[in-house]
Amino acid sequence: xxxxxxxxxxxxxxxxxxxxxxxxxxxxxxxxxxxxxxxxxxxxxxxxxxxxxxxxxxxxxxxxxxxxxxxxxxxxxxxxxxxxxxxxxxxxxxxxxxxxxxxxxxxxxxxxxxxxxxxxxxxxxxxxxxxxxxxxxxxxxxxxxxxxxxxxxxxxxxxxxxxxxxxxxxxxxxxxxxxxxxxxxxxxxxxxxxxxxxxxxxxxxxxxxxxxxxxxxxxxxxxxxxxxxxxxxxxxxxxxxxxxxxxxxxxxxxxxxxxxxxxxxxxxxxxxxxxxxxxxxxxxxxxxxxxxxxxxxxxxxxxxxxxxxxxxxxxxxxxxxxxxxxxxxxxxxxxxxxxxxxxxxxxxxxxxxxxxxxxxxxxxxxxxxxxxxxxxxxxxxxxxxxxxxxxxxxxxxxxxxxxxxxxxxxxxxxxxxxxxxxxxxxxxxxxxxxxxxxxxxxxxxxxxxxxxxxxxxxxxxxxxxxxxxxxxx
Amino acid sequence: xxxxxxxxxxxxxxxxxxxxxxxxxxxxxxxxxxxxxxxxxxxxxxxxxxxxxxxxxxxxxxxxxxxxxxxxxxxxxxxxxxxxxxxxxxxxxxxxxxxxxxxxxxxxxxxxxxxxxxxxxxxxxxxxx
Numbered sequence: 001x002x003x004x005x006x007x008x009x010x011x012x013x014x015x016x017x018x019x020x021x022x023x024x025x026x027x028x029x030x031x032x033x034x035x036x037x038x039x040x041x042x043x044x045x046x047x048x049x050x051x052x053x054x055x056x057x058x059x060x061x062x063x064x065x066x067x068x069x070x071x072x073x074x075x076x077x078x079x080x081x082x083x084x085x086x087x088x089x090x091x092x093x094x095x096x097x098x099x100x101x102x103x104x105x106x107x108x109x110x111x112x113x114x115x116x117x118x119x120x121x122x123x124x125x126x127x128x129x130x131x132x133x134x135x136x137x138x139x140x141x142x143x144x145x146x147x148x149x150x151x152x153x154x155x156x157x158x159x160x161x162x163x164x165x166x167x168x169x170x171x172x173x174x175x176x177x178x179x180x181x182x183x184x185x186x187x188x189x190x191x192x193x194x195x196x197x198x199x200x201x202x203x204x205x206x207x208x209x210x211x212x213x214x215x216x217x218x219x220x221x222x223x224x225x226x227x228x229x230x231x232x233x234x235x236x237x238x239x240x241x242x243x244x245x246x247x248x249x250x251x252x253x254x255x256x257x258x259x260x261x262x263x264x265x266x267x268x269x270x271x272x273x274x275x276x277x278x279x280x281x282x283x284x285x286x287x288x289x290x291x292x293x294x295x296x297x298x299x300x301x302x303x304x305x306x307x308x309x310x311x312x313x314x315x316x317x318x319x320x321x322x323x324x325x326x327x328x329x330x331x332x333x334x335x336x337x338x339x340x341x342x343x344x345x346x347x348x349x350x351x352x353x354x355x356x357x358x359x360x361x362x363x364x365x366x367x368x369x370x371x372x373x374x375x376x377x378x379x380x381x382x383x384x385x386x387x388x389x390x391x392x393x394x395x396x397x398x399x400x401x402x403x404x405x406x407x408x409x410x411x412x413x414x415x416x417x418x419x420x421x422x423x424x425x426x427x428x429x430x431x432x433x434x435x436x437x438x439x440x441x442x443x444x445x446x447x448x449x450x451x452x453x454x455x456x457x458x459x460x461x462x463x464x465x466x467x468x469x470x471x472x473x
Numbered sequence: 474x475x476x477x478x479x480x481x482x483x484x485x486x487x488x489x490x491x492x493x494x495x496x497x498x499x500x501x502x503x504x505x506x507x508x509x510x511x512x513x514x515x516x517x518x519x520x521x522x523x524x525x526x527x528x529x530x531x532x533x534x535x536x537x538x539x540x541x542x543x544x545x546x547x548x549x550x551x552x553x554x555x556x557x558x559x560x561x562x563x564x565x566x567x568x569x570x571x572x573x574x575x576x577x578x579x580x581x582x583x584x585x586x587x588x589x590x591x592x593x594x595x596x597x598x599x600x601x602x
Contacts, residue, residue, distance in 0.1 A: 313578040317576060332555055332556075335558055335561075336558060347550075347568075348568040350555060351569050351572060352572065352576065353576075356576045359576075359579035360579050361591055362579075362583060362590070363581065364589070364590040365590040366587070368590060401568065403567055
């Protein structure tokens, strides 16, 4: 080992360089992370399954291949983990639910197949809200993941284990899914980077659906660069996913390291700053981020988006309708096998009329046209809040599922635009704050460019949870 | 304090209310109509809302009493063929009330030709063969 830095703090790019130079082995890196998981995860509950044997076998294979000069790309020999809604052949995939507690798929999801083909090292399956919807819940087969910044606080969901695992340094990159904010919410609450790619950029095949027209697959990662390198492996057209876009895959790292001169950014401050219950710390953090982006050379201009509640209504009606359609049979025949929150959220779908859903789809076209055809015709990206408050405590959640959420993420599931969640500071209570960077359709490289420039200038990347845990490695 | 970079001058906000913009523009003019000083929200000619986001549209919980909402909910559950566990019922009814508020927002002025977002072409089916 040639570095004094803990191995889990090595970026994917740096670890890759060391793997290729022979100063680090994938086996050593993997064993380090497995030890860290063994030490920390009993308190974090980020993993629902640790695939130790598979990980070590993957790592040994990667070491042999790299030594033989076989290079499968940026994630060769790099550990990763999957939210437990991604099908993994021969490995249990539960969706964090009693209904699928013994489900062992016979085929890999496309994303898992791409990680395998890229020579990456599978550490295990990560906690989620049940079927990517119902949580945080204590009535499921596995406990909810806990926030590494403060174990009494929520991680966000539904990619809860992905957020916790990346923030705690158990893995550099992990897959989440995002239907109404399930990548960006955990990224915000846990202080990681999270990328919801453009709808259609990453195949959803083999990922248990929550909403056919709102589901997006993407990574939660320690840094923007880690996210870009992960995207390079998982993106691409899949003719068997009806939503997959048949367009070329770009170089996601092409804009990293550049300043922001020449970019114009919309800052729709009224979109979030007038929301009921928003924390002044969130507003101050976003204002400071806008200022930082201007310092980096971007022209930051105030702009106006359609009212948040319209996006929210549109997205919630579609999501709830489609989720109910997917689960209808089980909801009617085995209601008590669902967690309380999942059942309560999904059953509302039985009350939505066909006309409601059709109106939501009509509104969706209108909102997407405004965002893509007006706002993002003018601006390269939009900067806005991710959530209204830092992560709430677990004991703030009521017995019955709360109908309203405080995340500001649904609008860009409705429009399908690529959206990066990135930390923008810390609250006085020691919890992460963050923003969303929303780009033009299929222009992830610009979104990542903006995120990387901000990340380097703001320095929040160096602010990691102490975990206040028995860290032995 | 004002910073001039990339053509924009940024001034920290004086407060978090509606009455003042936090950004001033030196070179670039806003090309999208900004929020005005009144409480009117502008966003699209077809949509005119007069209040802040949480006040938009109909709030059925304030105009429909709980018993009638419950009766409506029970009827819909019968239609769906669902036997809702009694212990879960209150939470779903609250969610139903909120969903009614949301569905009311979907009814906006539209022409009959305004289609849905998921209109498809047959090429989507052909390409997978």
